[in-house]
Structure formats: C-alpha cells, structure tokens
Amino acid sequence: MNISVQLHNIAGRLGGKPAYYFMDQASTYAELDAAVTRFASGLEQLGIKKGDHIAVLLGNSPHFIISLYGALRLGATVIPINPVYTEDEISFILLNGDVKAVVCLDLMMPLAEKMQKHLPEVQQFIICESGQGGGSNAGGMTDKMKAFADVVSIGSPNYEGPDLGEDDTAIILYTSGTTGKPKGAMLTHRNLFSNAQDVADYLKINEDDRVVTALPMFHVFCLTVVLNAPLMNGGTLLIVPRFSPKEIFRLAKKYEPTVFAGVPTMYNFLYQYPEGDAEDMKSLRLCISGGASLPVALLENFEKKFNVAVSEGYGLSEASPVTCFNPLDRPRKAGSIGRSIVNVENKVVSELGEEVTPGEVGELIVRGPNVMKGYYKMPEETAAAIREGWLYTGDLARMDEEGYFYIVDRKKELILVGGYNVYPREVEEVLYSHPDVVEVAVLGVPDPNFGEAVRSFVVSKNPALTEEDLISYCREHLAKYKVPNSIEFLAELPKNTTGKILRRALRKQVLQQS
The missing domain is CATH 3.40.50.980 (Rossmann fold)
Structure with missing residues (x-):
C-alpha cells in the first residue's frame, strides 16, 4: 500500500466529496x-x-x-x-x-x-x-x-x-543544511504511508475534518500531517497559498475548519492579530504545533483567547516526520511534545548510547517504520545518523515518569557559560513570559572570560521597553549564569518560509558585528 x-x-468510495478548496473553488476526490x-x-x-x-x-x-x-x-x-x-x-x-x-x-x-x-x-x-x-x-x-x-x-x-515495493524510495527531502550542504533524506513508500496513517489515527482525522493547509506543502510537516493524513482518510483541505492571519480568519468564517496546524510563529501572528475573534475559531476541534518548540506562555495565551486546545508534537525529516504528539484523550502537558505515537519508539540516551533515567537530559533517538532508509549518496552520514536501527536526532530531551518527552534544545545550540550548560529554550521561555515581548531568539556568543555568553534578540510591542528592563526580569527567574549579558531589539526576527526562526542568520549578524 x-x-x-x-x-x-x-476516490472510489467518496468520489463526490470535496478533496480540497483552493481560491474558493472546490475539487472532488474523483x-x-x-x-x-x-x-x-x-x-x-x-x-x-x-x-x-x-x-x-x-x-x-x-x-x-x-x-x-x-x-x-x-x-x-x-x-x-x-x-x-x-x-x-x-x-x-x-x-x-x-x-x-x-x-x-x-x-x-x-x-x-x-x-x-x-x-x-x-x-x-x-x-x-x-x-x-x-x-x-x-x-x-x-x-x-x-x-x-x-x-x-x-x-x-x-x-x-x-x-x-514498500521499500522503494518515494521522496527525497533535502534538509535545511545548517552545517555544510543539505542532505537528502530518502523516505520510502512505507515510511510515508505508515506515518500518515499513524498520525491520522492518533489525531482521529477523518472524512468529517476540514484541515487548514497553510504550512508549505514542500515541508515535511505539512506533507504528512496536513496533506497526506487528511487525504488518506477522506478529509477536506482548505489550501492557503500563503499564510496570513487575515486569510486564516476569513477561511475560518466561511468554511468552519476543524483542524489547524502551524509553527509557533503562526500561532504568535494569529494571537497578535487585532481583528482575530474567538468566535471565528469556534469550529476548531484541534490545533497542532510543530517545527519548533512552542513557548508555554504563547500556548497558554492562545488557548485562553480562542478556547481551543493546542497539541504540540515533534518530528524531523528523517522520520517522515512525526514521532511524538500530545494525546487527545487526556489534558496535554504544556511544554511537552507528548508521547510516542503508535508504532514509533522514542528514548533518551547518554553519550554512550545508554538509556538515561526519567528527568535526565540526553539525546533523543527514534525507531519505527517511519525512519528513513538513509541519506542519498551519503553512506557515512547515514551510518552516523542510524545506529542499530535507531535514528539519532541531535536534539536534547528528557522524559518524565509518564512517558512524556520534553525537548530541551538542539544538541548543537547548547551554550556553555563557564562550564555550566545553558539551554536557549529555557531563557526564551522566560523572556516570552514578559507581557511586552512578541518574539525571542537566544544563542551563545564567544566570551573571553566564560567561553560563551548568552545573547538575546527580542521583538517587543512596547517601544519603551529597555535592555535593562528585560535583564532585570531574567534575574528574577533565572540563575545568574543563564541571564543574558546583552539583549538586542529587532523589528522582526529572520525566518525561513515555514516561519522557523533562523538562528544561523542571527549568528552571522553577531559575527559581522564583532
């Protein structure tokens, strides 16, 4: 299959049903x-x-x-x-x-x-x-x-x-290539089918669902969760050529969608949109977030304003992509990417590849029918990424006693301040909780005394907000070594086409300033 x-x-079963709406024109499955x-x-x-x-x-x-x-x-x-x-x-x-x-x-x-x-x-x-x-x-x-x-x-x-054949290569997804040239992750027909079906089952996506398709279709998050999963189960896509809050609210009023999926910046734009009304979103039964960690403050503010649950999940191109989602049959845990979806195993391991105890931070690794067959024409990189059937994600995570996973940060984004570990996401969460902060990115910069220092880039909706205001705020909520030593205010943060904040662009900016 x-x-x-x-x-x-x-199409043989639901031929007359709309498969999608595009520019307000319907097309049936047939x-x-x-x-x-x-x-x-x-x-x-x-x-x-x-x-x-x-x-x-x-x-x-x-x-x-x-x-x-x-x-x-x-x-x-x-x-x-x-x-x-x-x-x-x-x-x-x-x-x-x-x-x-x-x-x-x-x-x-x-x-x-x-x-x-x-x-x-x-x-x-x-x-x-x-x-x-x-x-x-x-x-x-x-x-x-x-x-x-x-x-x-x-x-x-x-x-x-x-x-x-189920092991024939169906898609090659070239990763973003934050280091060196992009690599082509080879996904088989089995990879795509199993992950789309498992996601659809886990999220209970069916022929009654109308799914807002605003994420870029060329991105694996949209490809599996918002395109393949609904079409495999007879759902209807509401295709958005280009994301804009105004268009999302227009579609919501006209077509009464049941599912919305987006990255954190999309949720931020929808939350901040002045004409956004909870009444417009009343048809939604589920919102899905992925692509990057959703700040807890933003999650809670969005849910409160629009009265809809946001289920955060996790995935990566090499896993087709989904490995975790917050379950729908119980209250979700804020800040968690959820539990392993059916047929997929996740665990957290040490540098030696040994599983760590709950609560301990290590690297997240994944195993299941969704894991790629390898990188195209790159056997050495494939061998480094997939070991004994497990895909090493490069993400630092921890698992609690109930099997919920939490992404701490990218392994390569870890900041070492005087030998102490600082996870950018922890600092970002604190800054996001400030009422005047709209967007945040944190990264490590060279420091002659401590090896690295914490620098923050902030978008604020209050022009009177100062660097000292935010540093003082961080001192109230963070250990001294985690507090940013500098904060730069920007009109907007650089993002890719999926809305993901580009840390490498900010890092390049830092290097140019030094």
Missing part, C-alpha cells in the same frame, strides 16, 4: 484522482519512468498535490524544493539529486531556461500556470518545456502504473 493507491481507493492518473500517464509518455527523480518547485496549490501523487503513482521519486531558494541552492539539489524532470511555475521560466544550459541531465521542465503572466501560451517555451495542462491532457484516464 502507498499514499497514491490510498487516494485512489478513497476529479483529483483523475488528474493524478492522467498526470502519471502523461509523465510516462514524456519518457519519465519508475525510479526517475522529479523535482517539484511549487507553493501550496492543486498543482503540487497532482504532481506529488501523480509522480508517486508512476513510481518516480519526488524531490520537493522550496521555490524561493536561490539559483545556486536549487541547482545544487537538482544536480546532487540526479533530477530528470522539474515541475515549476511559469514565473520560474527564466531560471528554467538558464538551467537547461547548466544542467543537461534535466530532460524536461513542466510549466504550471500561475495566473500572473507568462504561462504555457507565452513565448519562451523550448523543446524541453511542456505545459502542466498539456501533460495532464495527453495522459490516459485508465493508467494504473507499475507495481511498487
């Missing part, structure tokens, strides 16, 4: 499945075959879903790429990923033309209409370019595709 076959099965089938067949007629690699450079749209499920039905391997990446970043992934075909918007045609010269291995560019100029009828289409609509139109409605 794989997610594309499951989509076909759902229509979606027919487009997926034709696109898979059309790809084959262009010379794409089972095992070939196809890059998808698209934002949130029906084009993305049809490309993903169509390529998987053909047996091709999909490589989702953030379309706002630079030319160098995209070129690296296309070359390293041995990509044979690219699906992209017409707005990227100039880039596609340049890539034809530098990347001869890419045999086909499939161009999607953006509605913003360009497109399949515009000039500039070369022999290597085909319009998305034309690929669908030439496909057979009766195409069935080849037999696929």
